[in-house]
Amino acid sequence: MSTNTSTHHTSTIGAIGAPSRRNTELALLVFAVVIPVFAYANVGLAINDEVPTGLMGYGLGLGLLAGVGHLVVRKFAPYADPLMLPLATLLNGLGLVAIWRLDQSELLQSIKQAGTAAPRQLMYTAMGIALFIVVLIFLKDHRVLQRYTYISMVGALFLLLLPLVPGLGQNIYGARIWISVAGFSIQPGEFAKIVLAIFFAGYLMVKRDALALASRRFIGLYLPRGRDLGPILVVWAMSILILVFETDLGTSLLFFGMFVIMLYVATERTSWIVFGLLMSVVGAVGVASFEPHIQQRVDAWLDPMREYTLSRQGVAGHSEQAMQALWAFGSGGTLGTGWGQGHSELIRFAANSDFILATFGEELGLAGVMALLLLYALIVERGVRTALAARDPFGKLLAIGLSGAFALQVFVVAGGVMGLIPLTGMTMPFLAYGGSSVIANWALIGILLRISDTARRPAPAPAPNPDAEMTQVVRP
Amino acid sequence: MNKPLRRIAIFCGLLVLALLIRDNWLQYVQADALQSDKNNRRVTIERYASPRGDIIVDGKSITDSVETTGTDLNYKRTYKNGEMWAPVTGFASQIVGTSQLEGVEDGILTGNDDRLFFRNTLDMITGKKKEGGNVVTTLSAAAQKAAFEGLGSKKGAVAAIDPSTGAILALASTPSYDPSVFAGLNDGDKFDKLDKDADKPMLNRALRETYPPGSTFKVVTAAAALENGEVTDIDAKTDSPDPWPLPLSTDKLTNEHGECLNATLRVALRDSCNTVFGKLSDDVGNKKMIEQAEKFGFNEEQFVPVRAVESVYPEDNRPQNAMGGIGQASNRATPLQMAMVAAAVANDGTLMEPYMVDKLQAPSLDTIEQHTPKKLSEPISKENAQKLQSMMETVVSEGTGTNAQIPGVTVGGKTGTAQHGLNNSEKPYAWFISYAKTSEGSPVAVAVVVEDGSANRDDISGGGLAAPIAKAVMQAVIDRKK
Numbered sequence: 001m002s003t004n005t006s007t008h009h010t011s012t013i014g015a016i017g018a019p020s021r022r023n024t025e026l027a028l029l030v031f032a033v034v035i036p037v038f039a040y041a042n043v044g045l046a047i048n049d050e051v052p053t054g055l056m057g058y059g060l061g062l063g064l065l066a067g068v069g070h071l072v073v074r075k076f077a078p079y080a081d082p083l084m085l086p087l088a089t090l091l092n093g094l095g096l097v098a099i100w101r102l103d104q105s106e107l108l109q110s111i112k113q114a115g116t117a118a119p120r121q122l123m124y125t126a127m128g129i130a131l132f133i134v135v136l137i138f139l140k141d142h143r144v145l146q147r148y149t150y151i152s153m154v155g156a157l158f159l160l161l162l163p164l165v166p167g168l169g170q171n172i173y174g175a176r177i178w179i180s181v182a183g184f185s186i187q188p189g190e191f192a193k194i195v196l197a198i199f200f201a202g203y204l205m206v207k208r209d210a211l212a213l214a215s216r217r218f219i220g221l222y223l224p225r226g227r228d229l230g231p232i233l234v235v236w237a238m239s240i241l242i243l244v245f246e247t248d249l250g251t252s253l254l255f256f257g258m259f260v261i262m263l264y265v266a267t268e269r270t271s272w273i274v275f276g277l278l279m280s281v282v283g284a285v286g287v288a289s290f291e292p293h294i295q296q297r298v299d300a301w302l303d304p305m306r307e308y309t310l311s312r313q314g315v316a317g318h319s320e321q322a323m324q325a326l327w328a329f330g331s332g333g334t335l336g337t338g339w340g341q342g343h344s345e346l347i348r349f350a351a352n353s354d355f356i357l358a359t360f361g362e363e364l365g366l367a368g369v370m371a372l373l374l375l376y377a378l379i380v381e382r383g384v385r386t387a388l389a390a391r392d393p394f395g396k397l398l399a400i401g402l403s404g405a406f407a408l409q410v411f412v413v414a415g416g417v418m419g420l421i422p423l424t425g426m427t428m429p430f431l432a433y434g435g436s437s438v439i440a441n442w443a444l445i446g447i448l449l450r451i452s453d454t455a456r457r458p459a460p461a462p463a464p465n466p467d468a469e470m471t472q473v474v475r476p
Numbered sequence: 477m478n479k480p481l482r483r484i485a486i487f488c489g490l491l492v493l494a495l496l497i498r499d500n501w502l503q504y505v506q507a508d509a510l511q512s513d514k515n516n517r518r519v520t521i522e523r524y525a526s527p528r529g530d531i532i533v534d535g536k537s538i539t540d541s542v543e544t545t546g547t548d549l550n551y552k553r554t555y556k557n558g559e560m561w562a563p564v565t566g567f568a569s570q571i572v573g574t575s576q577l578e579g580v581e582d583g584i585l586t587g588n589d590d591r592l593f594f595r596n597t598l599d600m601i602t603g604k605k606k607e608g609g610n611v612v613t614t615l616s617a618a619a620q621k622a623a624f625e626g627l628g629s630k631k632g633a634v635a636a637i638d639p640s641t642g643a644i645l646a647l648a649s650t651p652s653y654d655p656s657v658f659a660g661l662n663d664g665d666k667f668d669k670l671d672k673d674a675d676k677p678m679l680n681r682a683l684r685e686t687y688p689p690g691s692t693f694k695v696v697t698a699a700a701a702l703e704n705g706e707v708t709d710i711d712a713k714t715d716s717p718d719p720w721p722l723p724l725s726t727d728k729l730t731n732e733h734g735e736c737l738n739a740t741l742r743v744a745l746r747d748s749c750n751t752v753f754g755k756l757s758d759d760v761g762n763k764k765m766i767e768q769a770e771k772f773g774f775n776e777e778q779f780v781p782v783r784a785v786e787s788v789y790p791e792d793n794r795p796q797n798a799m800g801g802i803g804q805a806s807n808r809a810t811p812l813q814m815a816m817v818a819a820a821v822a823n824d825g826t827l828m829e830p831y832m833v834d835k836l837q838a839p840s841l842d843t844i845e846q847h848t849p850k851k852l853s854e855p856i857s858k859e860n861a862q863k864l865q866s867m868m869e870t871v872v873s874e875g876t877g878t879n880a881q882i883p884g885v886t887v888g889g890k891t892g893t894a895q896h897g898l899n900n901s902e903k904p905y906a907w908f909i910s911y912a913k914t915s916e917g918s919p920v921a922v923a924v925v926v927e928d929g930s931a932n933r934d935d936i937s938g939g940g941l942a943a944p945i946a947k948a949v950m951q952a953v954i955d956r957k958k
Binding site for chain 2: 106107261264265266268305308323326327329330331332333334343346361365366369370373374376377380381384387388393396400403404407408410411414415418419420
């Protein structure tokens with residue numbers, strides 16, 4: 001590994017005496033809380049002509065959660081990246097506003113429990129930040145996770161297979177990615193994402209030399225040895241299995257993409273990317289050719305209007321959501337209709353989860369969505385910087401794995417909702433309604449903060465050098 | 477490890493870039509197309525977000541809007557005396573859309589018309605809600621009422637025109653329907669019920685139904701005979717055998733009554749002689765008959781601006797053309813068309829383009845568009861028109877149309893009893909076309925058709941059933957002018 005020197009990237013790299021930037025974080029956090037509070041008031045004024053009565057409670061709740069998060073970072077990870085907590089808070093807060101706004105829709109109230117999503121999401125946020133705090137307090141050093149490499153593998157497989165357990169798993173709209181525990185729907189895939197990243201990081205750190213060096217050159221590409229191909233084949237097979245049995249294109253793509261990214265970073269071999277792409281194309285095309293659910297998703301992507309018409313005609317298994325989302329985006333135009341003045345409730349099912357970006361598209365317009373996408377891009381950028389700054393290969397791999405997965409998830413969800421790629425059943429991190437997603441992503445931010453704290457922490461003062469002492473003596 | 481890390485960073489950047497480009501494509505390039513897509517529910521929601529503009533008759537609105545609850549569409553249309561006005565307004569329903577005047581002037585009524593764009597933009601900036609404009613019609617409430625009540629429970633239609641301008645004064649059709657009934661989002665079944673009704677209450681018989689014109693068509697035949705020089709003196713004997721053998725046929729044309737043998741044109745029209753007009757039509761010939769009919773507006777759809785179906789006078793063989801001359805062949809006419817014939821005669825031979833929208837108003841009541849009367853054609857010379865007037869006035873003063881006499885007013889008319897059905901087995905249609913004339917010219921021409929005689933077959937004649945309705949309509953218009 002080529003170690004970083006502290007001659008550049010001074011903002012993240014632990015130059016001795018680097019400022020902790022905690023006050024920057026606090027100032028940004030104030031904005032991250034105030035902006036959603038204003039948005040919340042705006043929704044109330046637009047829909048009911050009055051400032052919503054829950055404004056105080058909501059503002060205080062979000063502020064308190066962010067404040068506690070900040071204090072914990074200040075105490076337990078003082079050198080952590082100052083941007084990630086405010087960014088996550090802002091996205092989470094705006095998501096809450098959008099969910100509350102959709103709660104007000106009479107149309108949505110008639111098809112699901114009226115007006116209860118926002119309070120639940122606030123509770124999930126509290127749980128998410130609690131987990132974030134737990135991570136920061138108990139995970140003193142991310143390298144500890146390295147010890148759990150193989151346990152993580154077992155854990156990830158366990159989580160992934162949970163939805164297939166009869167009686168526990170739920171099939172919602174064709175995708176089998178939920179489990180039901182005590183009345184709560186949980187998406188184990190969201191947690192598996194983090195656990196898998198830990199496993200990949202631990203495994204690749206040990207194996208990377210073998211994977212990178214023991215290879216033959218063939219038509220300009222380094223071909224790995226057969227036995228080193230094993231793990232990538234296993235992961236590939238796992239992704240395909242998820243795709244087939246849980247019909248979850250998104251999660252499958254996410255895991256495989258994350259693995260390829262980490263493999264590439266670990267080995268610095270472009271051939272892995274070529275392999276990865278080939279295998280994912282082969283897998284996706286292969287599965288799509290015999291799995292009707294996936295096929296239908298592709299058809300719906302290619303011709304959303306036909307899908308809409310079929311759904312309107314009452315043909316079973318078709319959904320008008322994709323077209324409704326496109327109309328929502330289009331109707332928003334450049335500047336949007338303004339909070340509470342759009343009609344994204346027309347998307348109906350999953351309007352506040354998978355399709356929540358469409359609400360932002362309609363009500364905040366092109367400007368708002370671009371701002372949101374840039375907020376996500378910033379989180380990813382801070383994650384990649386953390387990876388660059390990390391001093392140990394495990395930290396680097398884990399940070400890039402988590403950030404890469406985050407970026408892929410944003411791409412897969414936003415791209416799906418905007419019709420860039422076929423729709424997949426995943427949720428926009430932090431924005432969308434859903435406990436698993438919010439809690440898992442707060443944990444993800446917690447781990448990234450821990451790694452960045454370790455990376456930016458000032459190196460221990462150099463041991464006193466007797467020669468230096470000598471030189472100092474002769475100084476005036 | 478940092479080189480691949482930077483490449484991954486670039487890769488993530490590209491992912492975000494792809495999303496940004498897609499978003500620009502969607503929300504900027506495609507925005508307009510998506511926004512106005514007819515399947516986009518927002519188009520409908522926006523359309524009913526504010527009260528629709530009104531349709532105005534005699535300075536009063538015959539429409540209104542009410543706020544609805546329980547749906548995403550805020551306002552629905554209501555109609556005042558909907559049954560009477562349905563042939564004028566058409567309908568505007570949240571569930572089935574719009575028709576006729578409501579459909580043609582939808583842009584103004586919803587406020588979406590391009591001509592309201594500047595105002596709408598201004599309203600958006602000042603935070604005012606969008607409003608619809610009004611459609612001011614030419615109709616006369618009194619004439620419409622007379623027509624609708626005259627038809628009563630009978631099946632039929634009335635069209636009345638101001639001959640000097642072409643302004644439509646009455647447009648009635650019975651049985652009718654109340655468009656308020658299915659104006660809401662959940663009224664689809666009520667619409668279906670009306671739509672499937674055997675009596676066709678939603679058919680606008682005045683504009684969209686053609687009938688065999690029967691003897692009223694003899695006015696057109698007389699015009700053709702005069703214009704083509706077959707007859708020059710309306711009081712000179714014609715060479716007309718009674719009965720007259722149809723050319724190329726073994727059938728003979730006979731008369732129901734009257735002094736038809738070699739009758740003058742005036743007497744022939746007065747007594748509605750089939751033999752005289754059948755022979756005249758044959759003498760003029762199919763080509764010239766078509767030409768004359770077309771000058772009156774046949775073989776062409778009319779847009780008033782609501783579409784009226786085309787009345788037809790087709791190319792045909794000699795016996796059919798002869799029968800066409802008495803309105804009993806394959807020629808068919810709408811009540812509007814026959815009112816246009818009467819109007820052209822009353823207006824000294826000049827046919828004005830019929831219209832029912834006087835002006836369009838912005839929500840502020842400023843005029844956006846004002847109709848100026850336009851000449852459609854000159855089917856007959858002034859001289860021949862006056863001859864026709866003289867003959868039609870004889871019909872009313874001493875012929876089959878005496879029921880249309882109005883004291884102190886000159887009335888010209890023509891009755892018709894059109895046979896139809898297999899072997900003429902069905903109840904005939906009773907027709908009457910007429911105009912009234914005062915010292916200031918002719919204020920009204922009217923055509924009435926009554927489909928069913930609930931009376932005995934013998935009693936059905938244009939003079940008995942239709943003429944009183946025409947009289948009431950003309951009277952209403954004359955009273956209004958006073």
